[in-house]
Amino acid sequence: MADTAAVHLRSYLQIASLWIRAAWQYPTSFVLLAAGNGLITGLDFVGLWIMFVHLDDLAGFELHEVALLYGSASLALAVADTAIGSVERIGAYIRTGRLDQMMTKPVPLLVQVCADQFTLRRLGRLTQASLVFGWACTFVDWTPLRVLVAVSMLVSGGLVFFGLFVGFSCIQFWTTDSTEFANAFTYGGATVTQYPLTIFPREVLVGLTFVIPVAFVNWYPCLYLLGRSDPAGMPEALQFASPVAGVLTMAAALLVWRSGVRHYTSTGS
Amino acid sequence: MRGGPVLHAAVATRSFRRYSTYRAATLAGIFTNSVFGIIYSYAYLALWKDNPTAGGYDAQDAVTYVWLGQALLMTIALWGGGSTDDLAERVRTGDVAIDLHRPVGLVGWYLASDLGRAAYHLLTRGLGPTVIGYVLFDIALPPSPLTALAFAVSLVLAVVVSFAIRFLVASTAFWLLDQSGVKVMSGAFAIFFSGMMLPLVLFPGWLGALAQALPWASYVQVPADVWLGKHTGGDLVAALGFQVMWAVVLLAACQGALHLATRKVVVQGG
Amino acid sequence: MSVTGSVDPPLIDVRDLERTFDVRRRVEGRRRKARETVLAVHDLSFSVTAGEMVGYIGPNGAGKSTTIKMLTGILVPTGGQVRVAGLDPSRDRVALARRIGVVFGQRTTLWWDLPLRDSFDLLQKMYRIPPERYRANLDRFVDLLDLGGQLDTPVRQLSLGQRMRGDITAALLHDPEVLYLDEPTIGLDVVSKGRLREFLRALNEERSTTLILTTHDLQDIEALCDRVIVIDHGTSVYDGTLAGLHAEGGSSRTLVVDLVDEAPPIAVPGATVRRVDGPRQWLSFPAEASAAPVVAAVAASYDVADLSIQEPAIEDVIRELYSRSG
Numbered sequence A: 001m002a003d004t005a006a007v008h009l010r011s012y013l014q015i016a017s018l019w020i021r022a023a024w025q026y027p028t029s030f031v032l033l034a035a036g037n038g039l040i041t042g043l044d045f046v047g048l049w050i051m052f053v054h055l056d057d058l059a060g061f062e063l064h065e066v067a068l069l070y071g072s073a074s075l076a077l078a079v080a081d082t083a084i085g086s087v088e089r090i091g092a093y094i095r096t097g098r099l100d101q102m103m104t105k106p107v108p109l110l111v112q113v114c115a116d117q118f119t120l121r122r123l124g125r126l127t128q129a130s131l132v133f134g135w136a137c138t139f140v141d142w143t144p145l146r147v148l149v150a151v152s153m154l155v156s157g158g159l160v161f162f163g164l165f166v167g168f169s170c171i172q173f174w175t176t177d178s179t180e181f182a183n184a185f186t187y188g189g190a191t192v193t194q195y196p197l198t199i200f201p202r203e204v205l206v207g208l209t210f211v212i213p214v215a216f217v218n219w220y221p222c223l224y225l226l227g228r229s230d231p232a233g234m235p236e237a238l239q240f241a242s243p244v245a246g247v248l249t250m251a252a253a254l255l256v257w258r259s260g261v262r263h264y265t266s267t268g269s
Numbered sequence B: 001m002r003g004g005p006v007l008h009a010a011v012a013t014r015s016f017r018r019y020s021t022y023r024a025a026t027l028a029g030i031f032t033n034s035v036f037g038i039i040y041s042y043a044y045l046a047l048w049k050d051n052p053t054a055g056g057y058d059a060q061d062a063v064t065y066v067w068l069g070q071a072l073l074m075t076i077a078l079w080g081g082g083s084t085d086d087l088a089e090r091v092r093t094g095d096v097a098i099d100l101h102r103p104v105g106l107v108g109w110y111l112a113s114d115l116g117r118a119a120y121h122l123l124t125r126g127l128g129p130t131v132i133g134y135v136l137f138d139i140a141l142p143p144s145p146l147t148a149l150a151f152a153v154s155l156v157l158a159v160v161v162s163f164a165i166r167f168l169v170a171s172t173a174f175w176l177l178d179q180s181g182v183k184v185m186s187g188a189f190a191i192f193f194s195g196m197m198l199p200l201v202l203f204p205g206w207l208g209a210l211a212q213a214l215p216w217a218s219y220v221q222v223p224a225d226v227w228l229g230k231h232t233g234g235d236l237v238a239a240l241g242f243q244v245m246w247a248v249v250l251l252a253a254c255q256g257a258l259h260l261a262t263r264k265v266v267v268q269g270g
Numbered sequence C: 001m002s003v004t005g006s007v008d009p010p011l012i013d014v015r016d017l018e019r020t021f022d023v024r025r026r027v028e029g030r031r032r033k034a035r036e037t038v039l040a041v042h043d044l045s046f047s048v049t050a051g052e053m054v055g056y057i058g059p060n061g062a063g064k065s066t067t068i069k070m071l072t073g074i075l076v077p078t079g080g081q082v083r084v085a086g087l088d089p090s091r092d093r094v095a096l097a098r099r100i101g102v103v104f105g106q107r108t109t110l111w112w113d114l115p116l117r118d119s120f121d122l123l124q125k126m127y128r129i130p131p132e133r134y135r136a137n138l139d140r141f142v143d144l145l146d147l148g149g150q151l152d153t154p155v156r157q158l159s160l161g162q163r164m165r166g167d168i169t170a171a172l173l174h175d176p177e178v179l180y181l182d183e184p185t186i187g188l189d190v191v192s193k194g195r196l197r198e199f200l201r202a203l204n205e206e207r208s209t210t211l212i213l214t215t216h217d218l219q220d221i222e223a224l225c226d227r228v229i230v231i232d233h234g235t236s237v238y239d240g241t242l243a244g245l246h247a248e249g250g251s252s253r254t255l256v257v258d259l260v261d262e263a264p265p266i267a268v269p270g271a272t273v274r275r276v277d278g279p280r281q282w283l284s285f286p287a288e289a290s291a292a293p294v295v296a297a298v299a300a301s302y303d304v305a306d307l308s309i310q311e312p313a314i315e316d317v318i319r320e321l322y323s324r325s326g
Helices: A005-023 A027-053 A063-096 A098-103 A109-115 A120-137 A144-169 A180-192 A202-210 A219-225 A236-240 A242-267 B005-019 B023-050 B059-075 B083-093 B106-137 B145-171 B180-193 B205-213 B221-227 B234-268 C064-072 C093-097 C116-127 C131-144 C160-172 C190-207 C218-224 C242-248 C292-301 C314-325
Strands: C012-025 C034-048 C053-057 C079-084 C100-104 C178-182 C210-214 C227-232 C235-241 C252-259 C272-277 C280-286 C304-310
Touching: A005 A109, A005 A120, A005 C116, A027 A063, A027 A120, A027 B180, A063 A098, A063 A109, A063 A120, A063 A144, A063 A219, A098 A109, A098 C100, A109 A242, A144 A180, A144 A219, A144 A236, A144 A242, A180 B023, A219 A236, B005 B106, B023 B059, B023 B106, B059 B106, B059 B145, B059 B221, B083 B106, B083 B145, B106 B145, B106 B234, B145 B180, B145 B221, B145 B234, B221 B234, C012 C064, C034 C064, C034 C079, C034 C235, C053 C064, C053 C218, C064 C079, C064 C178, C064 C210, C100 C160, C116 C131, C116 C160, C131 C160, C160 C178, C160 C190, C190 C210, C190 C218, C210 C218, C227 C242, C227 C314, C235 C242, C242 C314, C252 C292, C280 C292, C292 C304
Parallel strands: C053 C210, C053 C227, C100 C178, C178 C210
Antiparallel strands: C012 C034, C012 C079, C227 C235, C252 C280, C252 C304, C272 C280
């Protein structure tokens, strides 16, 4: 690539701000949609709260600890979701010929697809997740290292989700029928992060560490933040390894994307 | 219902056939249903391990509930969709004006079509996860043939109630031109109040009372409880009666909405 | 040295281009779909020098859009080579995108909910057009294409003609060397079509923008293109001037003669009577020939009330070429 990442980011922001302005033409609709989005995504947490009406702890984790898990994952997901937007609908872009149009513009395809139909209504989820996470954070015994780990957790979590969604959306380059297959990994991965991973058998936990690395989105770092030893006896080093997982997932996703575009230009639609 | 039963049976069959062409998508869907089934099963097992009688369920009840939910998800089109999407599309393009003048009841037409679709989804994305749940987690089966029959009835009623709500959502297109906003909100409410996210029997206090009275309870909670044998005798009749009540009320609302829409179309010229 | 023998290297150079597709078709008597390899484009070679206006025509499914996709980098050829401005379109897609403009007839590239002006502003940023150049171009095109009143209108409220003009402006703001137009006049009324053609001609004269026009509207071709490439069944069946196309197709012009009285079929050298209807007769003669000798011969031997000349229908020419190759 002749251009740098900073240039791509600027292109992305330029396109995104156009969409924000478009949405702002209808302010009431915009606010309603954002509120609705927050409400809908918040129902997940209501579900967790209801669970705790019947429990003192879930697999040894109290409500505020589960809230930390939920809040951090939800925040990472919200950021990723806001950033990558329409990549999940790439199949529709192929079908309508919009992808071809994007290919005639001098901006990388992935940037255009992610920025397309950028919508700030996802701020609803972001707000709701921040509130839960913020509340949960008040129970944490903070040290400077823990703050660092928390920040790294959120950033890396965003990267992992970004990579997962972009990577699995690429299935649409190869098939239009079986796209729901991807949801098992993207939304399934997001659902899994709501719970303490000890509810799963050890094999599943290993899979969520080394195959679909959602365990790094919140589980391992939160163990450190909560000062808990790993209930499954996994190496303590994993609690600091989120950035590695984030970078690797992103890199894998970009490779899959490149491969998908190559397939598309080699076979036509 | 204007238009005879033969016509409606034909509509249902055609709808069934149309959906049965999506073989790859169906398999992908069963896979995804199963993954979610596994995730929620472990979550519930953890909950019931700590609280073995939560909501009047035991652990096996709870896990069975998970897989029933996954099995019902597409059959009742919990997220929305089904034949009512066709209606919304025809409203958007204006073609619906022709339909409103045809001598066939629109509500009946789309209901027949949706039942055809539901039959296909039941046989594939209903049966599939149920079998997988049985194999992986040894879920409970209906305790008696009467229960199984009652479940079948409850299932059909669930589809009808779901259809009616989806029809109402789609008919907002007459006024809003686009049902997607309302559809997303309706889907979210459905997920929560149907008991799909968490069994309604766990909902505390007034929230629980409210949830059990709303029509969405007909989607998953009522059929699941029938399957689990939680309703017997008079209780069973009451549960099915609850679904019938909502079906009648909501179908009437559909006719009402259509009436209003027809007037609007005539007055405004489509 | 280019194929056409001119001194400038060709801007667009296509050699032995080939593109196959794997298609799964339903075959009678077999349950599963059979795999077939379809040759969409084959043995296609041509070059275009800067400043040419080329019409690229052919029946549906002939391979036109496949060729354009390979020229713009959307599709990779399975054989042969294509170079545009010295670049390999599929390898250097982004670099090439800065130097070309593409207008798709059916779909707009503009942003639906926003005023026209905002779409243009974003394109300025995307293409990194220097502000003075951008302003100058915008003013010029808005003036020529009569878009002044529409700049603040949301794109979705524009008429088809206005949107098309907006799309063309959008494709030209960055001074591309090549402009690809796919069915640009489709759906437009006669007046708008005429104005658009005038604009494109002026553009070519002022800035030497190379124009590749894919269209079914053969009047577009007649109005704009000195050169025509006819593609059928994936390969070129004609590549040359428009006049030559008439000759190649064996087309003929028609002289419509209104005699004072009914008469038996007119007999003059160089013309054949095609039809007689009362006092009116239709004579056809070769398209390359001048009408003057025929007119003189008819006027000398017959009492003529009125005369008119009909030009050959390009559709007939094309049809003749298609039937010959297919």
